[in-house]
Amino acid sequence: MSYRKPHIEDQLKILLTQEEIEEKVAELGKIISHDYAGKELIIVGVLRGSVYFLVDLSRKMHIPFTVDFISISHYSEQTDSAGVVRITKDLDLSITGRHILIVEDIVDTGLSLGYLLRNLKTRNPADLKVCTLLNVEARRIVEVPVDYKGFDLPNIFVVGYGLDYNEKYRNLQFIAEYSQP
Ligand code: IMP
Ligand code: MG
Secondary structure, eight states: OOSSSOSSGGGEEEEEOHHHHHHHHHHHHHHHHHHTTTSOEEEEEEETTTHHHHHHHHHTOOSOOEEEEEEEEEOTTSGGGTTOEEEEEOOSSOOTTSEEEEEEEEESSSHHHHHHHHHHHTTOOSEEEEEEEEEOGGGOSSOOOOSEEEEEOOSOOEEBTTBOBTTBSTTOSSEEEEOOO
16 A cells, blocks of 8 residues: 555545645745744644644744744543643743744644643743644634634545544645545
């Protein structure tokens, strides 16, 4: 089985092509560079899904910045602890007094991001903003601010460009709707 090519092609329906993603990422990089010019910026990638987006976005930025990563896990499968989120890998850097931009692949229920924002706020950054490639307003449980976003999506499950289904499909260059066979 080829890893790049989905095993069962008809489970995936392309929603956003490589070109559409590239164009949007370049646009976001330009806007963010403009907004953070002259500021001490730390870009915080949320592992693991946002890595692909973060790498491409950062290469479209033309201002100095630092990159750090944080990893969180959620137990949405366990009914008794639905929505429980915890940090499994913390930031390496101190964010106190710095301008922080969280980079997410997708904001869905908002539970992860809501937790992350609450947690990072206690460290007193100069300011804390959010950039997400994908936004699914229809599934929102927790209200979260989204300062920069690539695309709005309806209530569907997507894979590709960092997003996975059981750790598969992250390396697709496009974003596709995934449906169970
Ligand atoms: P939340 O529901 O907003 O807390 O989303 C949490 C995380 O679930 C996201 O950062 C993604 O890693 C993952 N996720 C949410 N929706 C999708 C999807 O449609 N495809 C793949 N991963 C998703
Ligand atoms: Mg994520």
